[in-house]
Amino acid sequence: MAVQRADARRNHARILAVAEQEVAAHGAGASLEQIARVAGVGSATVRRHFPDxxxxxxxxxxxxxxxxxxxxxxxxxxxxxxxxxxxxxxxxxxxxxxxxxxxxxxxxxxxxxxxxxxxxxxxxxxxxxxxxxxxxxxxxxxxxxxxxxxxxxxxxxxxxxxxxxxxxxxxxxxxxxxxxxxxxxx
CATH class of the missing domain: 1.10.357 (Tetracycline Repressor; domain 2)
Incomplete structure (x- = not known):
């Protein structure tokens, strides 16, 4: 497994933290676009870390x-x-x-x-x-x-x-x- 760059690790952690909040608030159907927006990353970044x-x-x-x-x-x-x-x-x-x-x-x-x-x-x-x-x-x-x-x-x-x-x-x-x-x- 390749070692992630520091910014990629930070993005991953931020996406997960936001996703946990969004799922708690809106359930499993929480918007991936909203998660990306709140995390301050693009939807492509979310999909790079989590394909689906x-x-x-x-x-x-x-x-x-x-x-x-x-x-x-x-x-x-x-x-x-x-x-x-x-x-x-x-x-x-x-x-x-x-x-x-x-x-x-x-x-x-x-x-x-x-x-x-x-x-x-x-x-x-x-x-x-x-x-x-x-x-x-x-x-x-x-x-x-x-x-x-x-x-x-x-x-x-x-x-x-x-x-x-x-x-x-x-x-x-x-x-x-x-x-x-x-x-x-x-």
């Missing part, structure tokens, strides 16, 4: 995804596998509900094109795998449930709540209902 919207969104979400992956790895050996999994799902819910556009980006990641193995949802599922397996071994989770299933549930909850006045609170309430189940006499 998907690449830009992946970069915007990458850092937080890495934090979630690290958190899963740290929790994998916890004594209480159920609590560790629920804590991680809560953190994922926090982020998915607060980062407008992330849930949509995870849904769009469902394809299998080039680079799909590096997609946000695939990274999250891989990171959550040990938590899920530990919860299954502990009898706290049905054996048929996969990490991808849980990420899909959180993604659906985030999509359903993102336009509500308090999306994170509502997302957590719905996650709680999902975990608890709908039948009071269980």
């Amino acid at each position: 919207r998907r690449a830009l969104l992946a970069a915007v979400f990458r850092e937080r995804i890495e934090v979630l992956c690290a958190r899963a790895a740290e929790s994998a050996g916890a004594a209480d596998a159920r609590a560790a999994l629920l804590d991680w799902l809560g953190a994922l819910t926090d982020y998915a509900a607060s980062a407008r556009g992330m849930a949509g980006a995870l849904v769009q990641d469902g394809g299998s094109g080039p680079g799909h193995a590096d997609a946000c949802s695939a990274k999250l599922a891989e990171a959550a795998g040990p938590l899920v397996r530990a919860a299954v071994r502990a009898g706290a989770l049905a054996p048929a449930v996969t990490a991808a299933d849980l990420i899909t549930l959180v993604t659906g909850i985030a999509l359903a709540t993102e336009h509500l006045p308090a999306p994170a609170a509502e997302a957590h309430r719905l996650l709680g209902l999902t975990v608890q189940g709908l039948s009071p006499g269980k």
